[in-house]
Amino acid sequence: MxxxxxxxxxxxxxxxxxxxxxxxxxxxxxxxxxxxxxxxxxxxxxxxxxxxxxxxxxxxxxxxxxxxxxxxxxxxxxxxxxxxxxxxxxxxxxxxxxxxxxxxxxxxxxxxxxxxxxxxxxxxxxxxxxxxxxxxxQPIIPKIAPQNKNLYQIHSDQYKNPNQLPEGAVLVVGAGSSGVQIASELNSAGKKVYLSVGPHERPPRKYRDRDNVWWLGVLGTWHETTPPQRPIKGFAVSGMNGGQSVDFRKMGHEGIQLVGMTKAFTDKTVSFNDDLVDNIVSAEQSYLDNLEEMDRYIESNGLELPEEPEAKILMDMPDAMKNPIHELDFDKDNITSIIWASGFGxxxxxxxxxxxxxxxxxxxxxxxxxxxxxxxxxxxxxxxxxxxxxxxxxxxxxxxxxxxxxxxxxxxxxxxxxxx
Incomplete structure (x- = not known):
């Protein structure tokens, strides 16, 4: 035609x-x-x-x-x-x-x-x-990205699998859906992974036999007309492995090195804000508040859904949260790759x-x-x-x-x- x-x-x-x-x-x-x-x-x-x-x-x-x-x-x-x-x-x-x-x-x-x-x-x-x-x-890589030719840098839009990365550790910048899934996959593949965690939302994947999308529907959240904050926070939710709630404490215990929001680069180093614990704990409190709202909905509507008290139990803080890292050296820490899960324009x-x-x-x-x-x-x-x-x-x-x-x-x- x-x-x-x-x-x-x-x-x-x-x-x-x-x-x-x-x-x-x-x-x-x-x-x-x-x-x-x-x-x-x-x-x-x-x-x-x-x-x-x-x-x-x-x-x-x-x-x-x-x-x-x-x-x-x-x-x-x-x-x-x-x-x-x-x-x-x-x-x-x-x-x-x-x-x-x-x-x-x-x-x-x-x-x-x-x-x-x-x-x-x-x-x-x-x-x-x-x-x-x-x-x-249009994938966005922030202007603070280092001009270091020895680093393999890609946006999450270009990421395919762990085999495309060179030997060495990788820094994943961004803790929304893409960042957490890519970091988990790389960690499972044996890579040393540093995950830069900024402010984010962390809803449960599933609670009391109902997926998060169901809860967003019955609680009216899908119809919120404006984002609760600007810029929009990362949305840490995943369908990996049949669907699991994103838990940064668990990721830390599984070997992923959590760090705060990426602050600045030099030719040889990267520094992070001292906000890792605040970012994670703040999202966890919203998560717990969300569970309480779900419980109230179940009770007020007389639904017979299974109790899930374990969903409200948080793991101990991993060492990365107890002793946050504020700077990494590309050479000493053998960081050869950066994946920017930093959104789109x-x-x-x-x-x-x-x-x-x-x-x-x-x-x-x-x-x-x-x-x-x-x-x-x-x-x-x-x-x-x-x-x-x-x-x-x-x-x-x-x-x-x-x-x-x-x-x-x-x-x-x-x-x-x-x-x-």
């Missing part, structure tokens, strides 16, 4: 979970649309994940409503099979996706509605554009509109921007805590598709009054 000079009502950019969800809801409303993808369907799930990664939520929950995974509902699906799921879903809904087409620039049409979109395969004209390129656009250089914050994040109201016809879906906290998760994207896309349909009705209105 040639897309050059094609005209559509709505152009969707990106064919990951957000773009596919958007296509489904646009089709349900009879809105003509086209989805453009510069790589393959669900490419991030295919190639921008490490080999052993599984979804962070059980597959009874982390799915679209109209298709189940062919797995035990309580299992955590390998990332490659998540990609296959979305490819099959796109086929099921007959999504009009064109792969291998990169959107390069967008121009606002003069004196008429809509946009002209310049792509690697020609020009498309559309009344609306939905940006569905996801939250993991935005890259919308193909959208020359005045709708972005200084950090590149789009300014929007639940996905609707001040530029008529320009929308976003799939971003963290687009409408609530669940917005960047698989199931949350589906519901956000439905709302944005309905908004587009409402705007179409306004655009098609004609006055019943006749002019003389």
């Amino acid at each position: 040639s897309i050059n000079n094609k005209k559509v009502d709505t152009l969707v950019v990106g064919s990951g979970q957000a773009g596919i969800a958007m296509s489904e809801h646009l089709s349900n409303l009879g809105i003509e649309h086209l989805v453009l993808e510069k790589n393959r369907i669900a490419e991030a799930w295919r190639t921008r994940r490490w080999d052993s990664l599984v979804a962070n939520g059980p597959c009874w929950h982390d799915k679209f409503p109209n298709m189940d995974f062919p797995h035990d509902p309580d299992s955590f699906v390998p990332h490659g099979e998540v990609a296959e799921y979305f490819e099959n879903y796109a086929k099921m809904i007959d999504a009009p996706i064109e792969t291998g087409v990169e959107v390069q620039n967008v121009l606002k049409n003069k004196h008429k509605k809509g946009f002209t979109i310049e792509t690697s395969q020609g020009t498309v004209v559309a009344d609306n554009i939905v940006v569905a390129t996801g939250p993991f656009q 935005y890259n919308y250089n193909w959208l020359p509109f005045d709708i972005f914050q200084e950090n590149g994040a789009p300014i929007h109201n639940k996905g609707v921007t001040s530029e008529p016809g320009l929308y976003f879906v799939g971003l963290p906290y687009l409408s609530g805590k669940g917005s960047s998760f698989i199931w949350g994207v589906w519901h956000d896309a439905k709302r944005i598709a309905e908004y587009i349909e409402i705007q179409r009705h306004y655009q098609h209105y004609q006055s019943s009054k006749k002019t003389e």
Whole structure:
């Protein structure tokens, strides 16, 4: 199919979970649309994940409503099979996706509605554009990163498995989902691992026979409209090994050397803030408070769920917490690698509109921007805590598709009054 000079009502950019969800809801409303993808369907799930990664939520929950995974509902699906799921879903809904087409620039049409979109395969004209390129656009390595050519440095986005790292110890910077899983895998592979732990959330993976995603649902947490703090804290939760609660004390006892938040580098050293204990204990207190809230919910709703008193018992502090390390020497401590689990930034250089914050994040109201016809879906906290998760994207896309349909009705209105 040639897309050059094609005209559509709505152009969707990106064919990951957000773009596919958007296509489904646009089709349900009879809105003509086209989805453009510069790589393959669900490419991030295919190639921008490490080999052993599984979804962070059980597959009874982390799915679209109209298709189940062919797995035990309580299992955590390998990332490659998540990609296959979305490819099959796109086929099921007959999504009009064109792969291998990169959107390069967008121009606002003069004196008429809509946009002209310049792509690697020609020009498309559309009344609306939905940006569905996801939250993991541009890996961020902080400016404090050392300029030491002897160190092997990669972002977690580039990590695949322990075999790609050189001999020697590794420093993992960041204690969110990616950092803790990578650190655990490297430790299990026999690597000496230093894990830099900053402020974070540490929910239980499962409590009293219910997964964390269930608790987020019944307690209303998924619908929190703004993050509780900025910048958003690391979210230490994992589906590894069938799903286990992240416990930094346990990681310390298993041989991972915990250190505080990374402070600064010289050519030969790295220093850390004296905040390791505070960061861990603060997250543990929130964890315990969370368990108490869950207990109250069970009692007030008369649920018969098994008691789990052991979940509230914390292990003794490992030596890393009792005697924190504040500095490491790359040579003396044989550190040859750094993995930056330091998050992602935005890259919308193909959208020359005045709708972005200084950090590149789009300014929007639940996905609707001040530029008529320009929308976003799939971003963290687009409408609530669940917005960047698989199931949350589906519901956000439905709302944005309905908004587009409402705007179409306004655009098609004609006055019943006749002019003389």
